[in-house]
Amino acid sequence: MTVSFWQAEGRQAHREADVVIVGAGLAGCSAAWFLRETGLRVVIVDKADVAQGASGRNAGFMISGLDTYYHRAIEKYGAEVTREVWKLSHETLAFWRQIATDSNGRVPIEQSGSFLLAESEQEMQELRLAHQAMSADGIHVIYHDQDPWKRGYYAALEQPTDGAVQPVALVEELLRQSGADFMGNSEVYQIDSRGSEVVVHTRLAIFHAQRALLCTNAYSLLLDPYFEGKVIPTRAQCLVTEPLPAPLFRGCGYSDYGYYYYRMTFDNRLLLGGARHLHRAEEHNTTEDRLNPNVQGKLDDYLRRHFADVAHVPIARRWSGIMGFSLDGLPLVGELPHKPNVYFAVGFTGHGLALAAGVSQRAVDLMLHNKPAGAVDVSRLKQLIL
Ligand SMILES: Cc1cc2nc3c(=O)[nH]c(=O)nc-3n(C[C@H](O)[C@H](O)[C@H](O)COP(=O)(O)OP(=O)(O)OC[C@H]3O[C@@H](n4cnc5c(N)ncnc54)[C@H](O)[C@@H]3O)c2cc1C
Missing domain, CATH: 3.50.50.60 (FAD/NAD(P)-binding domain)
Known part of the structure; x- marks a missing residue:
């Protein structure tokens, strides 16, 4: 400025x-x-x-690691750096849990796990490889060869120590x-x-x-x-529904290589974000906080695709936020x-x-x-x- x-x-x-x-x-x-x-x-x-x-403005996922699967991180950064960063991530999640514990209930938090969900056979293979590499390094993850939530995915990799928080x-x-x-x-x-x-x-x-x-x-x-x-400013878009009568699932869902992510809020709303990869030119290199109807439309499509049972529930709020993507x-x-x-x-x-x-x-x-x-x-x- x-x-x-x-x-x-x-x-x-x-x-x-x-x-x-x-x-x-x-x-x-x-x-x-x-x-x-x-x-x-x-x-x-x-x-x-x-x-x-x-x-x-984020989704409140306490999801360990980076924006790439573990075995891909090893290819990109090397095994030593990958192990170090994942350890740093686990320490960070433990730190948030301690802050929440010391907050006398002021910080809503849950250790409900995260689920990396395969949208294709190719992604299913990626999850298998990630599972092998993480297990070999002693990181506890569970591979599900079927969709644990029955919402149209090919497979899932569960990270049980992850969770969700109220970020503000x-x-x-x-x-x-x-x-x-x-x-x-x-x-x-x-x-x-x-x-x-x-x-x-x-x-x-x-x-x-x-x-x-x-x-x-x-x-x-x-x-x-x-x-x-x-540091490249990169916009992300989210939406949240009105409260549902009961939670649809437990945990944080992360599909299509993390380009879509969703969870239940603490008051049973479905929160969904992502789809920026489908409109890169509009969402990259900007610090402008505004809704992008193209990306929001893709989120609506995703809801209809994987959550047809609640796609009629009104959307309570849509928003954007600006992330800082580093060069590597x-x-x-x-x-x-x-x-x-x-x-x-x-x-x-x-x-x-x-x-x-x-x-x-x-x-x-x-x-x-x-x-x-x-x-x-x-x-x-x-x-x-x-
Ligand atoms: C929609 C969305 C969903 C996301 N979901 C997740 C998720 O589920 N899990 C996850 O791990 N991460 C998620 N992220 C990323 C995560 O939110 C960020 O990585 C994290 O918040 C970065 O924290 P920060 O403190 O570095 O940046 P920020 O929270 O952006 O803080 C930077 C602060 O600096 C202030 N500032 C900037 N310039 C100046 C200046 N010149 N003078 C004074 N103040 C200034 C700003 O006002 C701002 O408050 C998401 C991000 C978005 C946008």
């Missing part, structure tokens, strides 16, 4: 902090949580409010438990790094801090050109090369609930202790970019 000469007149108050986190989503609020016992003064600023970005409640709880200060409606439009000081210019205040951490995911490029080509599909943690002491944890590639806590913890460890971020360290991109 930019700010005009007139708008940037400098009427804001000046404030001091040790760490300024930009972005109050899953990543930013997790990072604040991991900073909570350091004694540092932490402020989170957001251009809108808590969980107004993708973190409050989760982010609010993270912020609450972190004890960090929060300033909403305060877009960051400029960050300067001067020696040991970082100056974060926001609409409402100018912060003088030791460090800043960008948790701006899809919007990162609007803040710094460094993210050009590294793995999250990115690092320090801006041209702005010392400005760090980032971005690029969750549609899997922030799978990975945000673990990745933010690594960003905090890099920022405070100079500890490399492993598989999610941005340095790996040098091979792809140069």
Whole structure:
């Protein structure tokens, strides 16, 4: 984003902090949580409010791993990186469960499992291969050679430790438990790094801090050109029905290689998202939050195809959200090369609930202790970019 000469007149108050986190989503609020016992003064600023970005618009799937099947991840990233990222994901899901447990019921959550569902014989074969590779690495998954939900799929791979959560409640709880200060409606439009000081210019205040951490995911490029080509904003569309008399199934469904995903909400609505792959040109490279009737129409088709029994139930709400897809599909943690002491944890590639806590913890460890971020360290991109 930019700010005009007139708008940037400098009427804001000046404030001091040790760490300024930009972005109050899953990543930013997790990072604040991991900073909570350091004694540092932490402020989170957001251009809108808590969980107004993708973190409050997602399907609430706590689905482990990446946006690709396990054996395909091994082919793409290698076995070591794949194992590391899946472990990070399992740690993240366990972390959310702990946050929910400590919330005194404020965070609705369930460990109902996820089901990767084959839409074709070819995908069924992929699920078999994923099952073999995961089992070989000691990950507990169950292969069903028939559709467990009897909704027209060829087979399913069940991940029993996955689950579902109310994502807005989760982010609010993270912020609450972190004890960090929060300033909403305060877009960051400029960050300067001067020696040991970082100056974060926001609409409402100018912060003088030791460090800043960008948790701006899809919007990162609007803040710094460094993210050009590294984090690609990608829109996703969802819908939710009015409540049904009873749940249709238990667990999170994930079909057509994850391009469609659905679950029952805690009040028995059917929530469905996906279909962006059918309208790539419209849904990729945009930060515009708007409904795309073409994609929403494909979601309606999907409902009729797999849920004809409830396709007559009125749709209560449709919405969109912007995800940050990284260049190679793995999250990115690092320090801006041209702005010392400005760090980032971005690029969750549609899997922030799978990975945000673990990745933010690594960003905090890099920022405070100079500890490399492993598989999610941005340095790996040098091979792809140069
Ligand atoms: C429709 C949809 C369905 C999804 N379903 C799932 C799912 O089921 N499971 C899963 O694991 N993942 C899912 N995802 C992805 C997941 O939501 C994201 O990966 C995750 O929310 C990213 O968290 P974040 O904190 O990095 O980003 P965000 O939640 O987008 O937070 C970024 C924040 O930064 C703020 N910000 C940006 N720029 C500035 C600035 N200049 N100044 C101040 N503030 C700024 C924004 O306002 C925003 O609050 C889905 C995403 C969408 C859109």
